[in-house]
Amino acid sequence: MPTTLTVTATVTDAGGHVGSATATATIADGVPTDAEIATWGQTTTTVTSNTTYSSTSGQVVNGVHFDGARVSFTGTDITLNDCLITGDASGSALVSVTNTNARRIVLNRCVIRPKTPGNRNGIQGQNFIFNDCLIEEVTDGVSVAKSGYTAAQSGWATGVELHRVVIRRLSRWTGAAPGDVHPTDRVTHNDGFVQAGGSGTVLDRCLIDARPALQVGHVLLQSAAGVVYTKAQAYALADTAARISVPIGSQPGGWPYVAPWDSNGTGLYSRGEMSGPDFSAMMILSSQGPSTDFTVTGCEFRGGENMVNGGGNPWVTGAHLGVWTDNRCDRSQANQGSGGNNTNTYRFSGNWAGHITFPLTGPGANTYIDGATMTGVQF
């Protein structure tokens, strides 16, 4: 439950006379609400060129709209408050913390959302801490990777903490040929959060919804009569409403080149009708050594072909996948499994049983959003 913090300021003059006033604020708990999100990224100044912060002396940046501009970091102990970062027209992530000198980069109440449509990620790198931030309409939301990784660095500390971060509305792109939008595929593979390796990442009360952005990228819905919806209309469609893509090749330049999503046959948005293929809320990989020692607590996950996909991160001797408690999820996975309480939610898929703290019942249990006990979690 949120905590109300009450502050009393008292002023005493030379004669001992006293005046006082109080003010309150709410210390939020749980995943962020839409009302809270709407208060983030309130900017007061605008910057229109790509910006690199290199300070090492505790620089604080407040309320900047990076309009058509990316932000990168090469310094340490830099904080951005209430910024809106929209990136440029390149394929680079909107925020980059890939420079190996960057440390303890903190973003508070920031919004990361592209201005120009394009196949690019929200933030990429390591050593960053987000508090109360929104990332949306990008291909991958958060991509944790170590620049210049070598095998000798296996087990590296990611330095990544996400506290009450919302990642949603992933932007799906299609390609005329394999390799155009994905190294081997004709559709992007979208991950709310993806980690290439490393240890110690914290996800605390985050909301990661891996379902595609509507009327963004190459997902454009229309009515049965062929009238393209507005974004508001698309997001307001009923759970049972047909999701109809504009025809392949119908848009300027010939997109969508292939079907931007595959129906899973349920006809229900809440049962993953638009959640596949190749969407995930969390993709856990080991291309930079094993990914281990997560703290994932109080989070809410939605969508994904398979919601949390750890198939690329098999257990290795001595590894522990960390502590996963009090997380909740919906049933909108494209891969429905046998349905009910057995959709494809957590697929660690690498002999992690006994090497992860992941209660299914009792204190700290990970459950469906309605509290139902999960079956079929694949350790």
Next chain:
Amino acid sequence: MASPTVTATLTPATVAPGGVLTLTVTHADTDRAALAVSITVTDSTGATGTTTANAVIDQGAVTVTSSPARAWTLVSSTLNQSVFTAIA
């Protein structure tokens, strides 16, 4: 003598644990006045020297408490306004 008048504003209205809260305290006192004293000394030859001194009457001392307790740090101060921060 009058009591000070005080207003307090806390931002942001909602913050995550670990976030920064900023408290702005604005205060006034009808008795408050800035006093400037100028002293001129003239010797027997008629030569003069002058010095000045400033003082504030009823400047007021600002203290802050909160529930639940937090450590509040004064980050700026003027005659009528004091700004504090704390970690939520």
